Amino acid sequence: MKLAGVLLVLAGAGYGAWRLRREAMAPVRLGRALLEDLSALRYQVCLLRRPLPELLAGALAESPAAPKFWTPLGKRLTEERGATLSACWRRTALALPPPLGEALAPLGEALPAGGGRLDAAINETREELARYVREETARQAQQGRLTAALCLSGALLLILVLM
Numbered sequence: 001m002k003l004a005g006v007l008l009v010l011a012g013a014g015y016g017a018w019r020l021r022r023e024a025m026a027p028v029r030l031g032r033a034l035l036e037d038l039s040a041l042r043y044q045v046c047l048l049r050r051p052l053p054e055l056l057a058g059a060l061a062e063s064p065a066a067p068k069f070w071t072p073l074g075k076r077l078t079e080e081r082g083a084t085l086s087a088c089w090r091r092t093a094l095a096l097p098p099p100l101g102e103a104l105a106p107l108g109e110a111l112p113a114g115g116g117r118l119d120a121a122i123n124e125t126r127e128e129l130a131r132y133v134r135e136e137t138a139r140q141a142q143q144g145r146l147t148a149a150l151c152l153s154g155a156l157l158l159i160l161v162l163m
Helices: 002-024 026-047 050-056 068-081 086-095 098-104 115-162
Strands: none
Touching: 002 026, 002 050, 002 115, 026 050, 026 068, 026 098, 026 115, 050 068, 086 098, 098 115
């Protein structure tokens, strides 16, 4: 019976560490998805000249970033009739977690211009996002090890107290 209790406490600690790590990595996963989406956006808008609403309904609607960014942007564009594309983009971007929103918000100003200016703005934003993803992944790896150690040591302390 004691062994079952020990295993249950250790499993709970492992699950807790896993959940904390998963929650902490959510902005990184969103950043990676947006990084890929910006490549598609650049290709579709700058090179193929497809309109943004068509992309929002098609290719970008299936992205992992769609629930957090592309779908709200599409809703904002259809519901706010008097608002400009730049304003809708900026409000939607600023609703994202802080480093992601701040990186994407300036891109809204270049969207109506299109062409080379938009291409340069997308590349600059992609570089910022790639840097954030790299740095945050390294930071989260270190933080994950620390969290796992704390969860495991707490579980072991609980086991010792209960025995």
